[in-house]
Amino acid sequence: MSRWALGIDLGGTAIKAAVVCEKRGILADRRFLTDTASGPAGIVAQLATIIADLYRDASRTNEPDNFAGAGLGAPGAVDTVNGVLSYPPNLPGWSIFPLRDELRNCMEQQQGLSIPVSIDNDANAAAFGEAVYGAGREFRDFLMVTLGTGVGGGIVLDRKLYRGAHGTAGELGFMILDFEGPSLHAGIRGTLESLIGKKAIVACASRMIEASQSGSTSSHLCGHDYTKLSPRHLEQAAIAGDEVSLALWHRVGSILGVGLANVAVLMDIRKFVIGGGISGAGNLIFVPAFEQLRRSMLPSMHEGLEIVPAQLGNKAGMYGAAALCFG
Amino acid sequence: MSRWALGIDLGGTAIKAAVVCEKRGILADRRFLTDTASGPAGIVAQLATIIADLYRDASRTNEPDNFAGAGLGAPGAVDTVNGVLSYPPNLPGWSIFPLRDELRNCMEQQQGLSIPVSIDNDANAAAFGEAVYGAGREFRDFLMVTLGTGVGGGIVLDRKLYRGAHGTAGELGFMILDFEGPSLHAGIRGTLESLIGKKAIVACASRMIEASQSGSTSSHLCGHDYTKLSPRHLEQAAIAGDEVSLALWHRVGSILGVGLANVAVLMDIRKFVIGGGISGAGNLIFVPAFEQLRRSMLPSMHEGLEIVPAQLGNKAGMYGAAALCFG
Numbered sequence: 263m264s265r266w267a268l269g270i271d272l273g274g275t276a277i278k279a280a281v282v283c284e285k286r287g288i289l290a291d292r293r294f295l296t297d298t299a300s301g302p303a304g305i306v307a308q309l310a311t312i313i314a315d316l317y318r319d320a321s322r323t324n325e326p327d328n329f330a331g332a333g334l335g336a337p338g339a340v341d342t343v344n345g346v347l348s349y350p351p352n353l354p355g356w357s358i359f360p361l362r363d364e365l366r367n368c369m370e371q372q373q374g375l376s377i378p379v380s381i382d383n384d385a386n387a388a389a390f391g392e393a394v395y396g397a398g399r400e401f402r403d404f405l406m407v408t409l410g411t412g413v414g415g416g417i418v419l420d421r422k423l424y425r426g427a428h429g430t431a432g433e434l435g436f437m438i439l440d441f442e443g444p445s446l447h448a449g450i451r452g453t454l455e456s457l458i459g460k461k462a463i464v465a466c467a468s469r470m471i472e473a474s475q476s477g478s479t480s481s482h483l484c485g486h487d488y489t490k491l492s493p494r495h496l497e498q499a500a501i502a503g504d505e506v507s508l509a510l511w512h513r514v515g516s517i518l519g520v521g522l523a524n525v526a527v528l529m530d531i532r533k534f535v536i537g538g539g540i541s542g543a544g545n546l547i548f549v550p551a552f553e554q555l556r557r558s559m560l561p562s563m564h565e566g567l568e569i570v571p572a573q574l575g576n577k578a579g580m581y582g583a584a585a586l587c588f589g
Numbered sequence: 590m591s592r593w594a595l596g597i598d599l600g601g602t603a604i605k606a607a608v609v610c611e612k613r614g615i616l617a618d619r620r621f622l623t624d625t626a627s628g629p630a631g632i633v634a635q636l637a638t639i640i641a642d643l644y645r646d647a648s649r650t651n652e653p654d655n656f657a658g659a660g661l662g663a664p665g666a667v668d669t670v671n672g673v674l675s676y677p678p679n680l681p682g683w684s685i686f687p688l689r690d691e692l693r694n695c696m697e698q699q700q701g702l703s704i705p706v707s708i709d710n711d712a713n714a715a716a717f718g719e720a721v722y723g724a725g726r727e728f729r730d731f732l733m734v735t736l737g738t739g740v741g742g743g744i745v746l747d748r749k750l751y752r753g754a755h756g757t758a759g760e761l762g763f764m765i766l767d768f769e770g771p772s773l774h775a776g777i778r779g780t781l782e783s784l785i786g787k788k789a790i791v792a793c794a795s796r797m798i799e800a801s802q803s804g805s806t807s808s809h810l811c812g813h814d815y816t817k818l819s820p821r822h823l824e825q826a827a828i829a830g831d832e833v834s835l836a837l838w839h840r841v842g843s844i845l846g847v848g849l850a851n852v853a854v855l856m857d858i859r860k861f862v863i864g865g866g867i868s869g870a871g872n873l874i875f876v877p878a879f880e881q882l883r884r885s886m887l888p889s890m891h892e893g894l895e896i897v898p899a900q901l902g903n904k905a906g907m908y909g910a911a912a913l914c915f916g
Contacts (some may be wrong), residue, residue, distance in 0.1 A: 314820020339889065349889040403754055409816075417619040425636060427730055430890055433854040439768050441847045450885055520768045525849060528742075530753020558765060558777055562666065562676040563757055 266324045268316055268332040269391075269584030271384060274298065274352025279312050280577070281320040282584035284330070286419065287395055291580060292316070301355040306368050307332070313365075314373035331378035333583035335387025336361060339430045345381050348429075351412075380586040384579055385432055386423050388537065388572075389416025391582030393423075396573035397535045404533035404573065405525050407434060407518070409540035409547075413455040417531070435459065439520050454521045458514045460540060464491050468515065470506045481506035497543045511546035518547060519554025526559060526567070537572025544571065593651045595659040596718075596911030598711060601625065601679025606639050607640050607904070608647040609911035611657070614722055618907060619643070628682040633695050635648035636661070640692075641700035648714065651814030658705035660910035663688060666757045672708050675756075678739075707913040711906055712759060713750050715899075716743025717865065718909030720750075724862045731860035732852050733899065734761060735843070736867035736874075740782040746856070746903055762786065780850045785841045787867060791818050793840065797833045808833035824870045838873035845874060848879025853886060853894070864899025871898065 264285040271278040273296060280291035313332050321329070338350030345362025362381045369375045382390070392398040398406065398418055408414035415434030415436035417424040425431050427441035440452030445457035456462055474481045482504045483491070500507035522534050534555075541547065552569050559567075565585045574581055591612040598605040600623060606828035624635045638824045640659050640830070648656070665677030672689020689708045696702045716733035725733065729748055735741040742761030744751040750843040752758050767779030774783035783789055795815035809831045810818070827834035849861050861882075868874065879896050886894075901908055 323663075417855075424856075427859070428857050428890070428892070431855065431857035432892075436854040436886065437851050438847050439765060441766050441844065448887060517768065520765050524764050525855060527760040528744075528758065528852065528855065529751075530755050530758035532754070559763065560676075560775060563755070563760075565755070 263325050263328050265328045265330045265588060266312055266320065266586040267587035268320075269580035269582070270332060270334045271387065271579030271583060272296070272305070272334060272336045273384070274337065274350075276582055277309065277312060278576070279316055280580040280584065281324070282581060283324070284588050288577060288580065289324075290320070291577070298354060302353075302359050302361075303396070305353070306361070306364050306371065309365055310368040310373055311379075314369060314375050317375065317377065317490040322460075329377070331380060331516040331587035333387070333586035334361070334365070334379065334381045335579045335583040336381055337384050339428060340381055340383045340386075341429050342380070342425060343384050346377070347381065350539060354406070367509035374487065378587065380583075382423070382583070382586055383416070383425075383429060383432075385414035385416040386425060387416075387582035387586070388414075388578040389418055389432070389535075389582065390423050390581070390585050391420045391574055392535050392537070392572055393421060393582075394583070394585040394588075395581045396578060397570050398533075400537075401533040403531050404535055405432070405434070405522070405529075405531050406535045406537065408538035409518075409536065410538040411460045413459050414538070417529070419531075431514070434521065434525070437521055437524060439517065454517070457517050458540075460493060462541065463493055463514060464488075465508070466526070467491055467496050467510050468509070470510055474506045483507065493540050493543065497546065500543070500546050508546070511543055512550045514543075515547040515550030516554040519551040520558055522551065522555045522569070523558030524562065526555065532566040532568065534569045535572050536569060537575070537578060541571060590652050590655050592621065592655045592657045592915060593647065594657040594911040594914035595640055595647070596907035596909070597640065597661045598714065598906030598910060599623070599632070599636070599661060599663045600711070601664065601677075603842050604636065604639060605644055605903070605907055607907040607911065608651070609644060609908060610651070611915050615904060615907065616651075617647070618904070619794045625681060629680075629688075629691070631688050632680070633688070633691050634699065635694040636692055637700055640704075641696060644702065647683040653727050656704070658707060658914035660714070660913035661688070661692070661706065662711040662910040663708055663721050664711050664790060666755060667708055667710045667713075668756050669707070669709050669752060671704070674708065682889060707910075707916065709750070709910070709913055710743075710752075710756060710759075711742040712741035713743075713752060714743075714819070714909035714913065715901075715905040716745055716759070716862075716909065717750050717912050718901050718905035718907070719862050719864070719899055720745045720748060720909075721912040721915075722908045723905060725860075728860040728862075730858050731862055732761070732849070732856075733862045733864065734760070735851075735865035736785070736845075736863065737865035738787045740786050741865070746858075760850065761852070764846065767853070781844070784844050785867075787820060789881055790820055790823070790837070790841060790867065791815075794818055794823050794834070794837050796839055801833050810834065820867050820870065824873065827870070827873050835873070838870055839877045841870075842874040842877030843881040846878040847885055849878065849882045849896070850885030853882065853890065859893040859895065861896045862899050863896060864902070864905060870897060
């Protein structure tokens, strides 16, 4: 019998939870809306209930002796040794919180359940999920990039997560690519997230469509309500040949390529796994990103450069969280 | 009796070589002009002679049984496992060259001397020198930045060099901070070296002095021959209160701070050791760099941030090269 674990992905909107078999992958998964209203205590109670229910259900068909524990990916910086979460960006009212121990206590007291808990940053969990079960399996070292509302990163070196001394490594969205630029993210100028986060993509599209009305390029999207534009619209428009949308994705990919080049020259990482909702635009992003990545590095460093799509979609976090328990 | 080694710093202009005692540091050092005219074979022969002479001299007062070997820091990417040097930027006629084995062979055949040789990248050697003998001794993880003609970097994690899979990690000068900017370095736009390498500093100073003639700031340097400006002049002028020079160093420091912030958010490194000739400007650079570093990161990541000057000056490479042998 192979080992099994629970993998939990704690997000500001939803909690995703799965039963993961070490060999066969996800056996069952569920999704819940995050109870952000009651602060840390409310979420801890919610997590305890979810974990206990899932554990009890799964224990009927999986040998409890082979249970490896519950793994949790959470937003914010995580001290994985002490199980402490700091400043999760999407969870109001949290600052520094001993999530692992509080969760274990709550499960013991409210659910009568004593199980090992591992926690890590959500982007790290997603990267580790891809490393063990997804597109990163063939790579010893890689950077996992999550393109979505934010731009996240997780670093895998020698098949292990690279977390840094404070657990904040891989904060790719804060990398500055245009230090005198106009775009802002958390008050910081020209970060990758300020340039190609979801908001930035929509804002840039609106500007490009406006400009196209007096310029040489044309767009099917002229006259649309810009406030309702979504990356998905822009993806469909580009596939339909819309010039402005094509140019937009080219720009997004190129900027991503600059960011990847910075990681490549600094860390000597040459494999990149790209996931997150925005990465659904696929080659619209990947092709210009790869071109720009190469253009941004000396030819002597081109060997082995590769950009590949993530394989686990929005299940990467659950996979990786569970994999923390098998580690 | 403590161990001793030879530490060699191979540069495009000079070869610096030292006898280094593991406990007491440099016992003697010498400097030679690099014989670049005869290509790799010429330099290998020159290195073999230098090493053999130094070894024989030092063997009179140091116990040969305690000799740990010769370490060599070289420009370009170094495969430390196989001892192969790739594309050293300042050595014309080299591409990919098995420097370690060629050097060992040459020493055996021409000097009758068989000694262990370790090689590494020169920026890595300088970082390791500071880690073992200099400003990095108190830091577990740090980035060593060398500000000079170029901008170099070496990364120490857990008190060991972080080299990356291909030996090219820490190429800080190629980090892109202004992806649409006008400045170029090896054809790449807006790299740190294109912004604050020696050439860029002098060019920027010339532009600022010109602009000051029609503007509100004033400069003692107006009327100077800009082609003869050096960082040293600009440092002295700033110390004397020259407004343009002060603004220049503020800009250099700020841009460096952006680069350090990128390393901090990506790798969770919060200690920075700054060396190289340009770093002689000291607090003219360090103060704005530290301000910008903090401004470029979330307050939750400010803990432990520190910028300190290197302590070993132009001997860091020799120290680190020797330390490779003690490792």
